[in-house]
Amino acid sequence: MACYDAVLLWFRRDLRLDDHAALHHALRSSGRVYPVFVFDRDILERLPAQDRRVDFIHRCVASLKADLEALGSSLVVLHDRARTAIPRLAGELGAQAVFFNHDEDPAAVARDAAVTGALQQRGRAVHDYKDVVIFERDEIQTQAGRPYGVFTPYLDAWRKKLASAGLAAYPVAPYADRLARLAPASMPTLAELGFAPADLALSAGESGARALFDDFMQRIDRYRATRDYPALKGVSYLSAHLRFGTLSVRRLAAAALARGTSGAQAWLAELAWRDFYHQVLWHRPDLAAGRAYQRAFDALPWPNPPGYLQAWCEARTGYPLVDAAMRQLNQTGYMHNRLRMVTASFLTKDLLVDWRLGEKYFAARLLDYDLAANNGGWQWAASTGCVAQPWFRIFNPVMQSQRFDPQGHFIRRYLPELAPLPDAALHAPWTLPYARQQALGVVLGRDYPAPIVDHAAMRQRALALFRAAAGGQG
Ligand SMILES: Cc1cc2nc3c(=O)[nH]c(=O)nc-3n(C[C@H](O)[C@H](O)[C@H](O)COP(=O)(O)OP(=O)(O)OC[C@H]3O[C@@H](n4cnc5c(N)ncnc54)[C@H](O)[C@@H]3O)c2cc1C
Structure with a gap:
């Protein structure tokens, strides 16, 4: 049933061979499928050299390439601008069509529209699929x-x-003989891409x-x-x-x-x-441009008190669960979902910092950063989203800590300096008298920060801020 002699399969956020919609369709409709991946300069140029995601992707691409080589093919890996490189490569390889899976990130949608336009202008077909x-x-x-x-x-x-x-199922193995026979090729090293190796705990690739x-x-x-x-x-x-x-x-x-x-x-x-x-x-692609889902909260006058964002980023708020969570993020590129909710709520409702700044910090640090989920999570926590924590219900960071890390195992893992504290004091060390802090060797202001804010007072300020934006309701 093949209707093309040769096509390109453009891998993007689908770095596998198992159950792959675009690859399945490409193989079924063509005699020869050229797999390609582009390290897109338009994306990479905006990232710092220490961005650990690039190392993770690099390892995933290397693993995909090895898997393709085991099947007698390979992966064409480019370091270029996808907008121009994909149409050019299609021309060089005589590909009559390009196949890829959807990516709903508005920047990816715009890129794909540009690539599609360029390909169609040159008489090449484009086939795109739901897969993600x-x-x-x-x-x-x-x-x-x-x-x-x-x-x-x-x-x-x-x-x-x-x-x-x-x-649906999109098997690849039965049609693998239609992958273009390619000699094993080299791919750019991480250093050639301009990035530093990361200390990754997560194993990459399909395996x-x-x-x-x-x-x-x-x-x-x-x-x-x-x-x-x-x-x-x-x-x-x-x-x-x-x-x-x-x-x-x-x-x-x-x-x-x-x-x-x-x-x-x-x-x-x-x-x-x-x-x-x-x-x-x-x-709502406008969400990617920083718009609040609920328009009433779009122009909320976030106070953004000086130094608060920095203290939150650097795990120096004096609230142990928040600080332990931020260390988990900074050290590993991952943060547990409960802690994403707690830290996002703390930044917006206790520190009164604009959720967009927290969203941006997570976007830079999370290995799993996904615009849709991150924006959704942040707008939930900030009470500006479609599904959102009602603005008058504000997490108490100490109670969250007592409830979800009762023995403080998580806190002690990431804040070893607090390890000597008894469980009960671990969630709010400022409740310990100074003499007891000295006896335990954990003095606030010396060994660990005093709390940056008073939760009860900031809660009142947050409520007033939201009540005014909501027109006095709630
Ligand atoms: C402020 C905030 C920011 C977030 N940013 C991201 C992000 O950038 N990328 C991301 O993938 N998730 C994000 N999440 C959702 C969630 O925290 C993570 O998906 C989850 O912690 C990942 O761990 P896991 O794979 O062990 O999840 P599991 O609990 O095992 O869930 C399985 C999968 O379901 C999906 N998932 C789970 N919860 C959610 C959710 N609330 N929204 C959307 N998908 C979900 C994820 O793909 C996850 O891998 C965010 C949540 C919040 C509150």
Whole structure:
């Protein structure tokens, strides 16, 4: 059924060979498929040399290339501008069409439109597919034909659609003989790309993703009970792999469905959150430009007190759970979901710093940074989003700490300087009398910062700020 002699398969955030929509379709419709990946200068030039994501992607690309070489093909790896490099390469290789999977990031949408235009001008076809999420764009709508802005009814509709439509499968192996026979090629080194090696705890590539997934499947039944406790190994830690597509989200959903336990159902709902935020971004690309989802909060006059953002970034707020979480982010490029909620709430409601500044910091540090999920999470915490924490309900950072890290295992892991404190004082060390601090060898202001703000007082200021923006309601 092939209708092309030769085509390009452009890998982007789908760095795998298993269950790959665009690759499956490319192989089925062409006699020869050239796989290509571009380290895009338009993206890389905006990143600092220490950005650890580039090392992670570099390792994933190397692993993909090795997997393709094991099949007698290879991966063309360019360090160039995708906008011009893809149309040029299609011409050089005589490819009649280019296949790729959707990416809803507005910058990627604009890039893809430019590439598509350039290819079509030269008489080449473009085929693009849904792959990154399970349901995208307008696939799930309200009865009035509008996108959902509230998660719970979206989840109901998502589950129903999954039950009726099922999960598509896009096998690659049966058609692998249509991959272009290529001699093993070299690829730019990390240093040639201008980046420094990172100390990554996460194994890269499809094999790294599969190992993590297999490990999580042993624990998935306990997910509902353990997912909120950062000291426990309760979550999957698959987010960076999902971000770069080293495993198929359809395979994950199928495994969770087959498992069927309460824990597996709870985890499936997290994959629906992911879809949800992606469709929100698709319908509201202005979110990428810093707009609040709720227009009433767009111009909220955030006080941004001097020094507060810096203290938060550098884990110097004096609130142990917040500081431990920020150290986890700074040291590993990952932060547990409960802690993302706590630290984002703390920055916006306790420090009164504009959520966009926190969003930007997470974007620079998270290995799993995803515009749709990050923006959704930040706007949830800042109470400006579609699904949002109501602005009058403000997390108490000490109570969050007592509830979700009761013995302080997580805090002690990232703030060893607080290890001598008794559990009860670990969540709010300022409650210890000075003499006791001295006796324990943890003096506030010397060994660990005194709290940067008083939660009760800042809570009142946050409420006043939001009440004014909301027109006095609430
Ligand atoms: C302020 C804030 C910022 C966030 N930024 C990001 C981000 O940049 N990238 C990112 O992938 N997630 C983000 N999240 C969502 C969530 O915190 C992470 O997906 C999760 O912590 C990743 O760990 P995990 O893979 O072990 O998750 P698990 O609990 O095992 O969940 C499985 C997968 O579901 C998806 N998922 C889970 N929760 C959410 C959610 N609330 N929204 C969207 N997808 C979700 C992720 O792909 C995750 O890998 C953010 C949340 C908040 C509150």
